[in-house]
Amino acid sequence: MAKTFKFDLNMDKQKRDPNIVYARVGDTDSVIVQASLYDGESPHTPTGTNAFFECVCPNGASVRQSATKSGSLVSVTLASQV
Secondary structure: OOEEEEEEEEOOOOOOOOOOOOOOOOOOOOEEEEEEEEEOOEEOOOOOOOEEEEEEOOOOOEEEEEEEEEOOEEEEEOOOOO
């Protein structure tokens, strides 16, 4: 069963969400990240752009993968490299 992490992300980069996503290397299709995008108080729907999930693993390796967009919701199922 997949674990889903849900965040509210504000386009104002000074506002941060304190949540942390935890995953283990090798887990396949087991961690989903969903982010609701906001611009201040209003939902933000990005247009003409792609969405990506990026992270740095404890060993220093970085992972970047495409995410899907639906209105102001961006989601990604983490790759096994995470």
